[in-house]
Amino acid sequence: MRPVPGYAGTTGALLYLDPGxxxxxxxxxxxxxxxxFFLYVLSGLLALAVFGVLFKLLQNERAYQGTLGKVSRNYxxxxxxxxxxxxxxxxxxxxxxxxxILSWDAPxxxxxxxxxxxxxxxxxxxxxxxxFPLFPLLWKVTHATPIGMALLNYFIFLLSxxxxxxxxxxxxxxxxxxxxxxxxxxxxxxxxxxxxxxxLFLLTMTIAVVGLIKGRYWIFFLGAFLTAMVRPATAFILxxxxxxxxxxxxxxxxxxxxxxxxxxxxxxxxxxxxTVFLIQYLYSGSWDIMREAQQYWAGGPRRFTSISDWxxxxxxxxxxxxxxxxxxxAAFTLFSLVxxxxxxxxxxxxPMEDYLLLVSAIYMAGLLLFTVLTSGxxxxxxxxxxxxxxxxxxxxxxxxxxxxxxxxxxxAIVLGILSTLLFSFLQVxxxxxxxxxxxxxxxxxxxxxxxxxxxxxxxxxxxxxxxxLMIVSGNILWNxxxxxxxxxxxxxxx
Numbered sequence: 001m002r003p004v005p006g007y008a009g010t011t012g013a014l015l016y017l018d019p020g021x022x023x024x025x026x027x028x029x030x031x032x033x034x035x036x037f038f039l040y041v042l043s044g045l046l047a048l049a050v051f052g053v054l055f056k057l058l059q060n061e062r063a064y065q066g067t068l069g070k071v072s073r074n075y076x077x078x079x080x081x082x083x084x085x086x087x088x089x090x091x092x093x094x095x096x097x098x099x100x101i102l103s104w105d106a107p108x109x110x111x112x113x114x115x116x117x118x119x120x121x122x123x124x125x126x127x128x129x130x131x132f133p134l135f136p137l138l139w140k141v142t143h144a145t146p147i148g149m150a151l152l153n154y155f156i157f158l159l160s161x162x163x164x165x166x167x168x169x170x171x172x173x174x175x176x177x178x179x180x181x182x183x184x185x186x187x188x189x190x191x192x193x194x195x196x197x198x199x200l201f202l203l204t205m206t207i208a209v210v211g212l213i214k215g216r217y218w219i220f221f222l223g224a225f226l227t228a229m230v231r232p233a234t235a236f237i238l239x240x241x242x243x244x245x246x247x248x249x250x251x252x253x254x255x256x257x258x259x260x261x262x263x264x265x266x267x268x269x270x271x272x273x274x275t276v277f278l279i280q281y282l283y284s285g286s287w288d289i290m291r292e293a294q295q296y297w298a299g300g301p302r303r304f305t306s307i308s309d310w311x312x313x314x315x316x317x318x319x320x321x322x323x324x325x326x327x328x329x330a331a332f333t334l335f336s337l338v339x340x341x342x343x344x345x346x347x348x349x350x351p352m353e354d355y356l357l358l359v360s361a362i363y364m365a366g367l368l369l370f371t372v373l374t375s376g377x378x379x380x381x382x383x384x385x386x387x388x389x390x391x392x393x394x395x396x397x398x399x400x401x402x403x404x405x406x407x408x409x410x411x412a413i414v415l416g417i418l419s420t421l422l423f424s425f426l427q428v429x430x431x432x433x434x435x436x437x438x439x440x441x442x443x444x445x446x447x448x449x450x451x452x453x454x455x456x457x458x459x460x461x462x463x464x465x466x467x468x469l470m471i472v473s474g475n476i477l478w479n480x481x482x483x484x485x486x487x488x489x490x491x492x493x494x
Contacts (some may be wrong), residue, residue: 043181044158055480064092072438075490093484098146100487106195112136117283129289134229135197153199157192160206168397175457178468185475187442188387190482201230205390221268228272240363241265302376307429310380314493316443321383323422329364360395384494411454
């Protein structure tokens with residue numbers, strides 16, 4: 001793809017100049033790409049099957065007490081909405097039903113799928129206009145049960161991640177398959193097992209990214225337009241695109257290319273947001289229902305007080321996302337602003353991958369800044385808003401595709417520094433209690449997963465598979481535990 005004049009290695013490319021897809025080093029056309037897609041989908045389906053079997057087994061009293069019950073307890077909720085009590089008891093997992101999976105935001109999406117934004121009493125009518133319409137419309141069109149919608153979400157997730165892996169992580173073989181297996185089972189993927197909008201967010205953004213890579217603006221426009229209709233937080237993606245274009249301007253791309261790229265990237269998002277407002281108006285007759293719904297959520301700047309969360313499980317995973325995802329992303333963004341300009345020949349090698357990596361970094365860094373300014377120190381949902389997003393997988397696959405170009409010693413040093421910062425943070429923060437309790441297992445599994453992703457390709461071949469399978473098995477088991485929390489309506493981790 002021909003870059004913007006003055007391109008400096010971390011800036012975008014004019015979308016309409018690309019004549020077609022370009023093969024990357026190590027990428028094999030034809031049958032190998034088809035085989036990679038098949039292996040990726042197969043590994044994801046196998047993970048889902050293991051997830052289902054484990055969850056079913058742990059509903060059995062004897063199986064639970066003889067295994068997971070020896071090291072953990074499950075949340076049990078009793079009472080009404082205003083006088084509820086949540087405590088932990090040594091009981092097996094609850095049954096998966098269409099009623100139990102409608103927890104937290106899920107019933108709001110179901111209500112939207114039935115009545116959209118009609119003004120009426122009941123069915124969360126006072127808050128549902130804060131949610132965007134694309135996922136409820138998908139639910140409405142498919143007529144799926146809540147469990148069916150959750151399964152559809154997982155298949156959408158698996159399809160999207162497989163497409164991103166093929167386009168952004170060139171090469172094939174055991175290392176790529178193991179990396180993919182880890183990335184579709186890490187603790188953040190529990191979000192794709194429930195009827196939330198994250199899977200559709202991932203699919204629509206995948207369409208946009210494929211359009212960028214192939215230089216087909218209409219595909220990018222379609223994907224970005226649909227992305228804007230999934231959830232309000234997609235505004236952070238638009239900001240990330242515009243910020244990356246601004247960095248291109250600062251690094252010498254020129255003002256006219258900046259204006260052109262900003263318009264090309266921004267127009268589909270703007271069209272999507274306008275469509276959302278039109279849909280809301282057509283159903284409600286009001287242009288103001290979104291603002292009215294937002295009053296039920298605390299917003300705006302808040303003074304940072306003490307570190308807290310909605311659950312210990314969430315705190316561990318959110319802490320990981322801050323130190324292993326958001327802070328490195330912020331450092332990369334700052335480095336992109338101050339790094340010396342590279343020569344044109346070097347800069348033109350992989351311009352679109354560099355651009356997408358920068359967009360992902362800006363997105364993560366922006367969410368960290370937003371959380372610091374508005375959360376008051378409560379970290380709830382941070383891993384969901386960073387890791388359960390298309391930008392996480394875009395950045396991860398690009399970095400994995402380049403991992404062999406970096407010395408293992410350098411990767412080990414970076415991972416060592418991040419681990420030191422993370423566990424130092426856990427030492428000085430009081431929230432969460434004993435760090436050896438089961439509730440922190442998700443944190444340790446995330447650290448293990450990332451250590452393997454960074455250095456696993458240097459392990460002896462006979463050791464790679466069993467070590468990866470151990471981590472993947474732990475990830476799946478932990479996800480069943482989180483899934484049971486969701487079904488039990490316990491202290492939420494999202």
